[in-house]
Amino acid sequence: MTRVLAAGDHFVAPRLFDTALRGEPGLPGDLDVTHLTAGWPTEPFGPVGTGDSRVEEASGTEDDLVAALDGVRVCLTQMAPFTARVFDASPALEMVAVCRGGPVNVDLAAADRAGVAVTQAPGRNAAAAAEYAVGMALAALRRIPLAAAELREGRWRGDFYDYDEAGLELDGATVGLVGYGAIGRIVARVLRAFGATVLVADPYTDRATAETDGVRLVELDELLRASSVVSLHARLSDETRGMIGARELDLMPDGAVLVNTARGGLLDHAPLPEALRSGRLGGLALDVFDVEPPPEDWPLRDAPNVVATPHLAGATRQTAHRAAAIAAGEAGRFLRGEAVCHPANETARNAQGVAS
Template sequence: MTTRVLAAGDHFVLNRLFIDALRAETPGGLEFSELTLPWPVEPFGRVAEVDEASGTEDRLIEALRGIQVCVTQMAPLTRRVLEAAPDLRLFGVSRGGPVNANLDAATEHGVAVCFAPGRNAGATAEHTLGLILAAVRRIPQTHGELVAGRWRGDYYRYDDVGIELLGGTVGLVGCGAVGRRVARAAAALGSRVLVHDPYLDDLGDLAGIAEPVTLDELLARAQIVSLHARATPETAGMIGAAEIAAMRPGSIIVNCARGTLLDYDAVCDAVESGHLFGAAFDVFPEEPIPAGSRLLTTPNIIVTPHLAGASKQTAANAARIIAEDVGRHLRGEPLRHCANPEVLKARHR
C-alpha cells in the first residue's frame, strides 16, 4: 500500500533532506509531493491560532489533499487546516517543539504530531561557546575598530581586558542537551563548571565535570553565566535586575536559549554601569530587534539574529529524527517523540 507524503520544507530544512531521510528509513511504499515555504527568506510569524509558522493555511490545505503524512519545520497546522485534511494521520515538525501545531485540534482529529528534540543541540552549544569567547575577548568590537582604521592597542589596558576560560568559572542555568555540551566544552578548556537545573536528578556523564548548585550560588560564583533553560511560565523573567546585581562584578551573561528568560533592560543598565563586563545574545523578547533598541547601542553587548542552531548538521538531524518517527508510524510502532500521545492510545483501544 502506498502512503502519500507531503514534504513541506523551507530554505533551511530542504525538501530533499526530508525525502532522502524518509527513503533511507522507509525504502518503498511512499509517494511524495512537495511544498516549499518561504522561511527564512521571509520571517516566521503567527498564522491563525499557531505561532512561529511560515506559509499560509490556504497553500497548506491545497497541498494536503489526499496526504496521510506531512513532514515540515514551519507549516501551520491550524484547526482550519485539520478540518480540510481528513486523510492526514501524522504531522512531523522538525524542530525542538511543535509550536506551529494546534495540538488540541490535532488530537480531536486523530492526527499524531511528532517533533525533533535535540536536533540543534550541537550547533547551539558551539554558538554559545563562540559568543562566550567573543564577549570575554571583545572580538567583534576590536574587529570593528580595526576595519574602521583604528589600531586600538589601548584595549590592552588591564581594566579593558577580559578573562580566560582556563581557570575561570562558568555557570549554566539549565542542563539539557545544549547545556550539557557547553559544560563539557568549558571543562575541556579548563573552566570550573557550575550548573543549576531544578529538574536535574543525576549529573550522569557530567559527574566529576560539573557541580550542581542553587541559582543564588551560581550567580555569586560564576564569571560567565550562560542560560539554557526552557521557556515556561516558571522561567519567564527568571534573571531580572536583582539576579544581575547578584552576579560578580566584571562578569558576562550569555543567552542562546529563549528571550523570555531575561530582563534585557537590566542587562543594559549593568553593562553601562560597568557592573557587567559584557553580554552576548542570540535570542530576544521581540524578534527582529526593534530599531532603537538599547541592545543595538549599548557598548560591549554582542547580538546575533537567532541563528545559534543554523548548521547543515542541524537541518540533516531534523529531517532524520522526523523520518525515524515516520518509519515507526508506518510499521505500527510507538512514536519516540510524540507531542500528543493520547492519539496513539485512542488508536489502539
Template sequence: MNEQWPILLAGDHFVRNDILEDRLRREVPRQHELDIRTMTLPWPLVPFGKVGEVDEASDVEESLTELVGDAQIVVTQMAPFTTRVLDAATALKLIVCTRGGPVNVNVEAATERGVLVCNTAGRNAVAAAEHAVTLMLSTLRAIPRIHNGVAAGQWRSDLYAYDECGSELSGSTVGLIGYGAIGRRVARILQAFDATVIVSDPFVDPADLPPGVELVDLPALLSRSDVVTLHSRLTPETANMINRETLGAMRPGSYLVNTARGGLVDYEALADALETGQVAGAGLDVFPAEPLPEGWPLLSSDRVVMTPHLAGATRQTAHRAADLAAAAVAAFVEDRELPGVVNPKAGRTG
C-alpha cells in the same frame, strides 16, 4: 501488495524538501510506497511569526489548507497547523515537526483529532552549543568591537593594558541555567577549556551529572558564576527569570549569554546592568522582538555581541533534523515505537 502512504513535505530554505525526501526514501522500508508531494515555505527568507493560534510559523495557512488534502503524514518545520488547517486535513495521522518544540502546531487540537505529533529534539544541540561558546569567547574578548576597529584602520595596542584586556574561559566558573541536550554539550565543551561548570535545573538528578559538573540552586549559580549562559525553555515559570533582581544577584563584572529564548530575559534591566557595570558584557542570539526595532537600546552598546537567532543554523542541523524526521516516519509506517511523540494520547505510538 505495497502499502501507499500519502505524505506532504512542507520544507523551507533550511530544512529543504530534497533533503527530507532523500532521507525518507533511505529510511522507510521499500515495501511502503511513499506518495510524496511538496510545498516550499518562505522561511527564513521571510521571517516566521504568529499565525492563527500558533507561533513561529510561516504565514501559509491558506495554501496549506488547500494542499494538505489526503496526506496521512506531514513533515515540516514551519507550517502552521492551526485548528483551521487540521480541520482540512481529514486523513492526517502524523505530523513530524523538525524542531525541538512544535510551537507551530496546535497540539491540543491535533490530539482531539487523533493526530500524533513528533518533534526532533536535539537536532540543533551541536550547533547551538558551539554558538553559545562562540558568543562567550567573543564577548569575553570583545572580538566584534576589536575587529571593527582594525577594519576601520585602528591599531589598538593599548587594549593590551590590564584594565582594557579581556578574560579567559580557563579557570572561570560558568553557570548553565538549563541542562538539556544543548546544556549538556556546552558543559562538555567548557570542561575542555578547563572551566568550572555549575548547573541549575530543577529537572536534573545530581546522579546524572558527569564528574566535575555540580548541581546548585539558582542563587548560588548567580553569585558564583563569571559567565551565566541560558539553555532553558520559555515557560510561564521561566519568563523574565533574568530580571533586575537576578541580575543584581550576579557576580559584579560577570557576563550573560542567551541562545535560548528572548523571553527569558528582561532586556531593559540588562541594559541598565550593562550601563552600571554589574554585567560586564552580554552575548545574545535571541531577543524580545525579532527582528529588532530601530533604536533598541542594546544596539548601540559596545559591550554586547549579537547574532540574529542563528545558533542552530548549520547544514549539519538541517541534515540531522531530516534524519530524525525520517526515523519517526519509518517507525510510524512500520508500527514501531514512535520517537519524539509529544501527544501519545492522540493514538497509536507503537
C-alpha cells in the same frame, strides 16, 4: 497511494525531507511525496492563525498548508502552521513529524482531537547551539567582534592590552549554565575541556547526573553570585519567562558576562542597558531577543560591550540534515506500523502506525 507532504523551508528544505524519507526501509511501494516551501528564514517566523486557532513560531499560511494537505496521510515539517483550523480541514492526515525540539508550531490539543500523531526531534541542533554558545561567550569575554570591527575601520586597539581593558579567560573561570538539557550538557563538556568550573541550575536535573558529568548542581541564586559567565539554556515556558531580571542581574559579580542563545523571553530586557552602563554586566551576548528582529530604536544596538547575532545558533548544514533524518525516521516508523521514538502528543504515544 500513500501521500506524504514534505513541508519545508529555506533551511530544512523539502528535498532534505524527501531524500531522508526515501532512505527509510520498508516503506509502501505507492509512496507519493509532494513539496511545500515556507518563507523562513528569509521571512521571520511568528504567530499564525487567530483566536483559538493560533500557533507560535510558524512560517507559511494556513490556506497554503490546507491546500497542500489534500489527501495527505503524513507530513514532515519544521515550521508549517498546524492550527486547529488546519487539522479540521485535513481529514486524511494521520501523522505530523516535526523536526524541532519542541513543536510550538503545532496545536497539540487540536491534533489529539483530530486523532493525528505528532512527533518531535529532540537534540537535532544540540551540537550546533552548544558550539555557538561557547563561541558567543568567548567573543564577549575577549571582545573579538569589537576588535575586528575597529581594525576594519583603521583603528589599532592596542589599548585592549591595558590591564583594565584586557579580556578574561575561560580557563579557571566559573561558568553557570541555567538549564541542563541536551545543549547544556554539551556546553558543559566543552567548558570543562577549557578548564572552567561549571555550575548548573536546573530543577529537572538530578544530582547524580551532574556529578557524573563533572558539574555542580546549585540553586539559581548561588549560580548567579558565583559565576563570571552565565549562559542560558532553559526552555521558554510560563515558569521560565523573564527568569533573569533586575534582581538576578544584581546578584551577578561586577563585570560578569551574560549569554543567551536559547529564547529571548528568558530575559527581562528592560534592565539590561543600565546593567551594562553601570558595569554590573561586563558583556552581553545575545542570539535571541524579546522582539525578533529588534526594532530600529533597540537601545543596545550601538553598545560596545554587546555581541548580537540574528538567531543563528542552530544554523549549520549538519543540523538541517539531522533534523530531516530524525523526522523521516519517525515518519518511516509510523508508516511501517511501528511505535514512534519521540511522541509529542497523546495520540502519538498510543499510535502503532498505519501499516496494513
